[in-house]
Amino acid sequence: MNKITPGAAPRPDEPQPDLAAAVRRLSHANVLVVGDVMLDRYTYGDVHRISTEAPVPILTIEREVALPGGAGNVVRNLTALGAATAFISVVGDDPAGQDLTGLIGGHSNVEPWLLVQGGRTTTLKTRLLAKGQQLLRADREQTDPIHPKLAERLVRIALDAMAATSVTVLSDYGKGLLCGDVPAKIIEAGRKMGRVVVVDPRGADFSRYAGADVVMPNRQELAAASEMPVDCEAAIIAAAQSLRATHGFGAVVVTLGNDGMTLVDASGWQHFPAEAAEVYDTSGAGDTALAMLSAALAVKHDLSVAVRLANLAAGVSVGKVGVSVVREADLLHALTPQRSALRKIVSCEEAAEQAERWRHRGWRVGFTNGYFDLLNPGHIHLLEQARAACDRLIVGVNSDSGTQRLKGAPHPIQPEAARAAVLAGFAFVDQVCVFDTDTPEALIENIRPDVLIKGANHVAEEVVGAERIRDWGGRLLLVELTDETSPPAAYSPVP
Incomplete structure (x- = not known):
């Protein structure tokens, strides 16, 4: 396994890292993202009356916005940092797939490989909102594994792209892309090439990601995968250590929402309290943290610094409305919050x-x-x-x-x-x-x-x-x- 050597918890007499300088280096990152892409469609409007047909609000539509979601949102956040990104995913031959191809292909610093599977339904999430309040979400998706031949092609492309990037991200949303031995083949290739592999896992079976350098489960995913309680800090650390031992992970970074993040690796553990000053919307914060962590590792930042930046980025993200990206300027402002004209x-x-x-x-x-x-x-x-x-x-x-x-x-x-x-x-x-x-x-x-x-x-x-x-x-x-x-x-x- 490609070893990442993190720094120990800083002692009072140790110099603290220059996080602002660390943020400015992120634009030099080169990252490969492999994962489930989806189309997030937001329909905004206003509600003035209730329908006479049924006791439901009538939304008067004002505007509609379509954005890449899932692994596509990880790519959006990487490009917002200025990082060069290769992106591999699968879409269907439907309007949502065509929209995603256009949206992702429009980024100048993204090399997209959106493979098309005939007859497959592209994941589409449609949200209806009024005055910042979500009224309804309607999903259209297909979650069975992608076609075996397409999976083989995807792995071949991923192995070629890994040679030109520093970090590979597996963004698993459980929509059928990272099924079977696809994750294992990519992780094995990363080990042989000396590339760091970061995984955003899904489901309770983490054996599919065995040997990954970093996995980023949330509290619920950690509990399901370890089959251990996670009701306190000591329990979280014990569960993460169990996963490391069982699956050979280099490090486990547990995202804890309002409680921040906890890093567990070979040198011990560190906890990073939440950075958010105000919480408006938690949508996409995990993708933001994943993108930040990966970009930081891609420019050779120490793992503990990468987690600090990921935690900071998540805090900035939840202070925004909707699935918004976090940019360098946002991070620098958060690091130096004093008012300046x-x-x-x-x-x-x-x-x-x-x-x-x-x-x-x-x-x-x-x-x-x-x-x-x-x-x-x-x-x-x-x-x-x-x-x-x-x-x-x-x-x-x-x-x-x-x-x-x-x-x-x-x-x-x-x-x-x-x-x-x-x-x-x-x-x-x-x-x-x-x-x-x-x-x-x-x-x-x-x-x-x-x-x-x-x-x-x-x-x-x-x-x-x-x-x-x-x-x-x-x-x-x-x-x-x-x-x-x-x-x-x-x-x-x-x-």
């Missing part, structure tokens, strides 16, 4: 995720945008009035290239980094994101603000996003300008 500057994706979290807490989210090239009192007046109309304000800023396209030379006078930093320094601005498109239409669509704010020099019908915001119950606010706004760069007729 520059931390308000986020990507457009992060702004949309934060807006969803704020709405989940019942806060009204406002959005305004502009060039904000040379700030004047009129700009500040607009921003103050915008913040007064909502609980949290997101400001979109035209990028340098976008500003030059729309306004021509010599604009912008100030580079986008400087313009964003100045805006972030105001207490009445909660987040700033730079967008490169000519209009903020796509950004507004993703953030879905409750209030869209512009200067009163705009005509309501011409404001980008004004028509769409009414579709989800939001409103447009036109703020009266002050005499100091001349000429108003932020309120340019260009949307």
Whole structure:
């Protein structure tokens, strides 16, 4: 078995690892993921009445989102860290399989091998949600083992891909991919090639994963596989040690939800308390932890450091709404939580995720945008009035290239980094994101603000996003300008 030598529990006189530096190395990881992929479809809407046909709520659909789930969510989290990923799975020749092929193939740093089995049903999970509350989940799936010939082909591809990657992840969701001797063949190949194999197990029979370097069961899986109680720390450690001895695992990392994680290996055990400050949604946290652990091992981090990062990533994940990925910036922010104005500057994706979290807490989210090239009192007046109309304000800023396209030379006078930093320094601005498109239409669509704010020099019908915001119950606010706004760069007729 390829041995991973973890560090012992740190003593007070030992130097602590630089976790921020460890996080920055994760983008150099190269990981192979083999596992069950599924399509997660989210249908969002609102409920205003009960059906007359049956005592059930009527969901008025506003939008639908489709994401790769299962092992596909592990891949999403790896790519969010910047890691290069090879992905091997099986889909059916159905619309869900086609959607997954398109979604996963769209990632630039993923090498996908989605094998197609004719007549097989691709796992599809459809969730109906209103105001952050899941009303119903409907599953369509087929869990019998994949065709033997397809399994042989899958193993051959996996062995070739292992040669080009540092860590192999077996993400078992019990949907028929990692059945029979498929896990054993991959683990044996990893041993011969000197590759680390990490397993997210399923079911009570862990003998299928014998010889794996790391297995990551949760509390319930640990109890089922060991047939031992897990009602206290000592019992958890004993059960994990039993699994190591029985199946030759290098290490067992037990995920314990709100209680954190426990690592048991040849040198003993370490417990890592949960890192979450606030819990919004636990969906996908296990996939996030698995991706983080694997990426950390791929860049040769010590196992105890890898578990600390996985525990941290899980804590960040449950602080998000829905199955959201965890990025480098999220981890660095969690490691240095002190408030800083520059931390308000986020990507457009992060702004949309934060807006969803704020709405989940019942806060009204406002959005305004502009060039904000040379700030004047009129700009500040607009921003103050915008913040007064909502609980949290997101400001979109035209990028340098976008500003030059729309306004021509010599604009912008100030580079986008400087313009964003100045805006972030105001207490009445909660987040700033730079967008490169000519209009903020796509950004507004993703953030879905409750209030869209512009200067009163705009005509309501011409404001980008004004028509769409009414579709989800939001409103447009036109703020009266002050005499100091001349000429108003932020309120340019260009949307």
